[in-house]
Amino acid sequence: MVTVEQAEELILNNAGDYGAEIILFNESLGRVLAETIKADRDLPPFNRVSMDGIAIKFADFEQGIKTFKIIGIQAAGDAPVNATQPGECVEIMTGAALPGAVDTVIRYEDLEISDGKATLQIGDIKKGQNIHFRGADRREGDIVLTPGRVITPAVISMVASVGETELRVKRKPRVVIVSSGDELVDVAAKPSPYQIRRSNNYMVKAVLAGLGIDAAMVHIPDEPEAIKSTLQQCLVNFDVLLLSGGISMGKFDYIPQVLKDLQFEQIFHKVQQRPGKPFWFGKHENGVVVFAFPGNPVATFMCTQRYFIPWLNKTLGAESKPAVYAALNEDIAFEPALQYFLQVKLSFGDDGRLFATPVEGNGSGDFANLADTDAFMELPLNKNEFKKGEVYRVWMFNQQ
Amino acid sequence: MVTVEQAEELILNNAGDYGAEIILFNESLGRVLAETIKADRDLPPFNRVSMDGIAIKFADFEQGIKTFKIIGIQAAGDAPVNATQPGECVEIMTGAALPGAVDTVIRYEDLEISDGKATLQIGDIKKGQNIHFRGADRREGDIVLTPGRVITPAVISMVASVGETELRVKRKPRVVIVSSGDELVDVAAKPSPYQIRRSNNYMVKAVLAGLGIDAAMVHIPDEPEAIKSTLQQCLVNFDVLLLSGGISMGKFDYIPQVLKDLQFEQIFHKVQQRPGKPFWFGKHENGVVVFAFPGNPVATFMCTQRYFIPWLNKTLGAESKPAVYAALNEDIAFEPALQYFLQVKLSFGDDGRLFATPVEGNGSGDFANLADTDAFMELPLNKNEFKKGEVYRVWMFNQQ
Structure with missing residues (x-):
């Protein structure tokens, strides 16, 4: 024994x-990655506008300009529209690539627009605001995912964004x-x-x-x-x-x-x-x-x-999941010199504590209560009495 | 707004x-039950032997009998073998239906068997031991599952045991x-x-x-x-x-x-x-x-x-999941009058506390870190500063 x-x-x-096999990225949910995935370009790949509004040169604002002439409009996906002259701005949309001549974005909510001109309604503007700068998240060539990664929806999103249509996963x-x-x-x-x-x-x-x-x-x-x-x-x-x-x-x-x-x-x-x-x-x-x-x-x-x-x-070489611990929510006694796996129902206190309430039946043959539990608590071998409040490791079930 | x-x-x-639809029980994982399931028989359906060994009459033991004559052997699934005379026993296996004339089971580990006789090696025996009694878990007609039940592996096991080959589930x-x-x-x-x-x-x-x-x-x-x-x-x-x-x-x-x-x-x-x-x-x-x-x-x-x-x-009418709370693991400040959903990585302390460590990128457009998180922490609207140790609700992701 x-x-x-x-x-x-x-x-x-x-x-x-x-071993490993190659599958479509969009059929990889739950699989374990068997390759390293790198960014094929910077993330974001350009200085990405993150609010709808206008793009200006901050130097213009510093020099007291409050009203800007709209010299063009730029949707996401469009080639940049440059506003090079003082007092010029570009009307620009979320997701667009910021033109090189401008450096700051003011959102529509903070503007009044009429007659092809946009006037600031606020005085507090920071240089570079509302821009998600090129490479701020990842640089081209950076490793974004490593072998052993369990593929979640967020991982699929990442894989899609770097253009990996197929993935090598563990068999x-x-x-x-x-x-x-x-x-x-x-x-x-x-x-x-x-x-x-x-x-x-x-x-x-x-x-x-x-x-x-x-x-x-x-x-x-x-x-x-x-x-x-x-x-x-x-x-x-x-x-x-x-x-x-x-x-x-x-x-x-x-x-x-x-x-x-x-x-x-x-x-x-x-x-x-x-x-x-x-x-x-x-x-x-x-x-x-x-x-x-x-x-x-x-x-x-x-x-x-x-x-x-x-x-x-x-x-599968999957990254290991961290151990989970919970506080026993009732006293329990167990005589034999065996490690006891107690069927428990878990609950979270609003103090952030995880509690395990025993849901015990009539010994190990009873499964009528199993459906009401969501974990086993692994009680230590060297004790017979376990008090409410004592904390032990729990094994949460894969329920689906 | x-x-x-x-x-x-x-x-x-x-x-x-x-509405609802009827599907095979063994294809119902993760679905939501739309009917009430009752026990079609007692659970267990008979006095079920839970250890391999012999079945005796406890009265014999009380009268000092230590050696029992084995008058038959009964496997699980067999019709019961009765041992009616004093000093008789049945060699009986886990899962068998206890014969009516006997009432106590002694496991092999506590016996010595030779020449068709079993001799007790222990003196401490309890009447009815090693028997899982008929109806101890559920009675025939008892409700075992109700509408709204999310179908887990343990639920499938229960459904199988009461003979429901098809289930009505929410569409x-x-x-x-x-x-x-x-x-x-x-x-x-x-x-x-x-x-x-x-x-x-x-x-x-x-x-x-x-x-x-x-x-x-x-x-x-x-x-x-x-x-x-x-x-x-x-x-x-x-x-x-x-x-x-x-x-x-x-x-x-x-x-x-x-x-x-x-x-x-x-x-x-x-x-x-x-x-x-x-x-x-x-x-x-x-x-x-x-x-x-x-x-x-x-x-x-x-x-x-x-x-x-x-x-x-x-x-789908699914039973609601309990709210989960975690302790913030770092100080966080957030200015705007918006409810802030912080990307966090959860961890369980060995004191049973759930901790949420912020994994923040560069604002809401950044998803490069999303794959490294497993929950959003919902920070209250009426505060701007959130201190390490403060406990707030978290929304754990469905990861698969």
Whole structure:
């Protein structure tokens, strides 16, 4: 039996790398960038007017000129209209490139315009105002994005602005979700009084869908030969096997033995935690990784969040997310010498504090309350009593 | 000009309702439930064994029996094997339905088994241990999910377990993103020295994709007739028009006038905020809603997060998300009488506090830093100086 920290370390030491692929930039949301993106021009590429109004020479204003002759109008996208003579101005629009002869922009709200002339209505003007200067944000050739960047809408905007129509992103692993257990029937089926419906596989598939992974699903019966032939096929067609069930002490828990027969190396079996103690993790010599989670829904969900997602992020080279901490909102006691992952609902106090309120059911088999929670709180192993106000790390779920 | 609060109220008062549709439960991630889901049987549906081991009568243990004769083995999914005589037990697996004659489960770890007999290795046994009792989580007919529920992986698991293969969910609005401005060229094009590439539309499309909305895109030139004919078509084919640009004081900002010509009612124009002051909001008599955001990328992004997403959530009847507050991590000063939305990067202290560190660029036109932030902090209107440690509301982005 390993500790949670040991399990995490062993899992991260077995992160994979499935290479990279080129995709369209506008289909890259959520992917992990596998190249460096540079600015192809200065950002902004010119002295960009940021208010509608007129552009003047500040020296004119300093010399007491208050009324300017409008010698032309310049829309965004137009070539610059120069106003070179004293007292001249250009009527100019947001987004336009500031002409070289002028240096200051006065917005319409601060002007009165009539007979082709604009008169200042304010006396407080700063040189260079309402201009977003060329290269103020980035210089041509500057690195704007680096490998490992998770692609968000703002990243897509940046990529578009520098003209990258295609992006090199990390390739995702091919994942199959393997459910097991003869007591499980299909969702559409009518279970016998001693059966229940399969649900873990759909839950894990949804978690992975939220991560952009379209996982396959397969169900195996509690029968060693059938398990063996199915897993053998999976070994050929997938990079990751996510199993749920069949790995405890039960007489019909054949999976660990079958995995060994198939030349998977067991990296660990059992973690000092609740839920999820029977968790089995291993790897095949061909590189295929197996996460075999216990069959109870809360354990499967918790292990997916706590172990699979960090493995995936490391595998994709994604920038790591900062740890989140919350204050326990109720006293909790927990006896066994296991790391306890408490189901909690998070809330933000208006003092900026994050609170975690336990939403506990009837032990790890209960998933009826799981839908009401949004994180697991990882309580330390070396304590049995946890007081309201104490702060511990929480693992927020990927909800979509 | 309206305040941020007034703008929000006016927008939410114009939330729509696009009805409901039936979809497969396993394709419902992120959708909003439009029906009540009840448990079709007790959860668990039987007294469910939660450890592998043996099932005994507690009365036998109380009478001093330590060694039990194994009279049968029962896997999960099997019909119950009864052990009615004193000193009898059933070898039983996790997930099995507890037979009526027994009431307590001892796990393998606490047993020694040989010659068809199981001998207890521990003296501390509680009646009913290692059993998840029928109906402990939910009773048949209990409501497990209500309309407005956003469908998460845990919700999908719950829906599967009660056998709902199809779900009634809220129908999403049809959205078109309309970019405008003659200075904008396509991402693949080579911009002239006075042009820039379109990026706002892709950014907004990505935000909407993360919300499960596949928005259409169209670009209009700064030309009143072209604007009119395009918007007229949009009016027929879409429920929501998200415009970016063309609504300021500029000579070529024809959009507000065209919208009026098309019989859109202006509900407000201009909000006392930075960025995003020129924001125009209105509605057509046929119900089509227009969010016309200013063209600068940060303003478009902020207004999408702060106004469109709450409108969408109300429109879909989604349960509201709790407000999030964070402590400002630096002093900030802001002069104008506008509500300032500060770009911030969030971090969690190990004391459970959420901190917001300003990541500011060069005013609202700068989006080069937007990709490095994960929220806007909404600073109050009635102050100019904001001190480190002060706590204000933040709007975390939908990042995927």
